[in-house]
Amino acid sequence: MALLASSLPVGTSTAASRSSKPLLQPEEYADAVSAHAKLGSQASLYPGLNFANLASFLQQPFTHGTYTPGGVGTKSTIGVFEFAREYFFGSHVEGRMEVFRSPAEMKRAVAVPKPGEKTHSVVFLRGLPSPMWLSTIGGIYRVDPEFFQRHLEFWSAVGRIDYFPLPSLPSTSGKMIELTYISIGQRETPGRNHRPREINSMRQASHKAMSKYIHDINTHMETGAAPGNSIVRRFDILDETHFAIEQRISIYMDQNGHNRTSTCSPRQAQNDLLISYTALIWLDTGRNLAHGPAGPWVDFSDRRGINQSVFYPTIQILPSVALKSHLLSANPTAAAPAEPSSPFAQSSALLTSEYAKTLDKKFIVNEHFYALHELFLFCAFSHSQYLNIIESKLNSETAFHASSDQIEDQSNILYRQRMLEAHANHLRTTIAVIKAFGGLSKPEQLEGEETTDTVPRRATKSLLIDYQHLLSRTERLSTQCQAQMTLLMNQAMIAESTKAIQQAKEVTKLTRLAFVFVPLSFTASICGMNLWPFIRDGPSLWVWFALSAPFLLLSFLVMLFDIGTLWKIVMAVKRK
Secondary structure, eight states, X not given: OHHHHHHSOOOOOOSOOSSSSOOOOHHHHHHHHHHHHTOOTTTOXXXXXXXXXXXXXXXXXXXXXXXXXXXXXXXXXXXXXXXXXXXXXXXXXXXXXXXXXXXXXXXXXXXXXXXXXXXXXXXXXXXXXXXXXHHHHHHHHTOOHHHHHHHTTTTTTTTSXXXXXOSOOGGGGTTEEEEEEEEEEEOSSOOOOOOHXXXXXXXXXXXHHHHHHHHHHHHHHHHTOSXXXXXXXXXXXXXXXXXXXXXXXXXXXXXXXXXXXXXXXXXXXXXXXXXXXXXXXXXXXXXXXXXXXXXXXXXXXXXXXXXXXXXXXXXXXXXXXXXXXXXXXSSTTXXXXXXXXSTTOOGGXXXXXXXXXXXXXXXXXXXXXGGGHHHXXXXXXXXXXXXXXXXXXXXXXXXXXXXXXXXXXXXXXXXXXXXXXXXXXXXXXXXXXXXXXXXXXXXXXXXXXXXXXXXXXXXXXXXXXXXXXXXXXXXXXXXXXXXXXXXXXXXXXXXXXXXXXXXXXXXXXXXXXXXXXXXXXXXXXXXXXXXXXXHSSOOOHXXXXXXXXXXXXXXXXXXXXXXXXXXXHHHHHHHO
16 A cells, blocks of 8 residues: 555545545556556566556556546446445444445545544445446545455456466455355256266366356456446355355455545644544445356256246344344335345345444444444355355265265265365454454453443454354364265275175185086096097096096095195094
């Protein structure tokens, strides 16, 4: 942020600023990022070549002639979709909300002076951005471009050299938080039970479909088409019926002095300088997934026009929540809940419109982390639901007999174990964020005193306990996967040993038959030789029986007793 501030030109806007620094025009913000993106390893110790895609993206409205200073901002890419929504809380204002459907609306709203008071602003962004949206928001709130870069990491190196800057050091994320939430989906018409080999084939097909989806998303970014389309980061097939998609919430938190106007006198500015706090919350959930590029989840919808969502709702259990539906419903006057208009409706789409319904708003101004409590809690419940279905699948698949698809079973368990390990890593990061931003980084602070145990502090402690519980469950399920893998390997070894024993028994039967037929074959061969005793008159049949009897006896003795045992018997007879 300091580097950005030093490279930005002096603002010329007369609009009210949300920080002690002047508001930047969108073009100024885009030019600053472009200047940094041109710095190579020979020009600066802090090169910015990894920002090349972002810089090119931000410059599109200005290089293509679609930007008019003071105008709407773009001529073709901004529709009526609600990309941004701001909740404003002040020391004398319980809360108000503004919806922005174009960058120009946001700029005009910022130009209106706000009351000179301690403030907290929560700004929600949804889905894929347009260049003008990012330039406008970046200029108003002087957002560190690294925040935009990280949220768009799936696209930041497309068509260019990947310098592998992410993930970076923890110290670089001081103002940034990343959360993930998971939506579980189900096939509308459950199919037959698939063998593990078929599920692996489904996963390979979904991986190809997901690669195509990411390519289509990148194309939308480059062309600026349909801002607000949702983003899906990961797609996992859990079994023949269920799947899960992973999406992200990126949060940027900044605190600065707040001037009501940028043109006031220095003395007035000193009097009006009050603390303001801004939280930018960027959700992957934007437009309904039915309106964006097709991903592998489309194959699970069966493309039937029914008013039933493919995705399960994210169930959040709160104290006495069943008695408060009139307070928490998105449409409290409706007699019955409205059916979703698309088979891809998600609970996360309501995070922006239903924000702060369960928060005590008088604490938001002073307790900034408390303003994010509902987001952390929603993500926690989505992870809990995800772990529940994983545990259900693991328990149902645990068998104490050898399977005919050992290799496929092991592949399935290994797939889930890798999912759980990635899940655990994210939960560990989130726990560290809660401790750092929630003021619980020191062990002795966890106990606290009753006099300082405020509502926000109790909420933070509750979040920490919940996420530690989720991490414990994830690690336990990962251990269960490892144990199940070991069990399958042991079952495979037992099955192979049983098979080898059975084969040995069959060989033993064949060997015993050889002890009978080999002597008979030997004596028959002797009798059939063209030698004088046998060709003069030919031996009688009794001669062959007489000759075969001792050989059969000797063969049976060798079969029943080994040579060492026979020698001992002979020596014992001699001694007697």
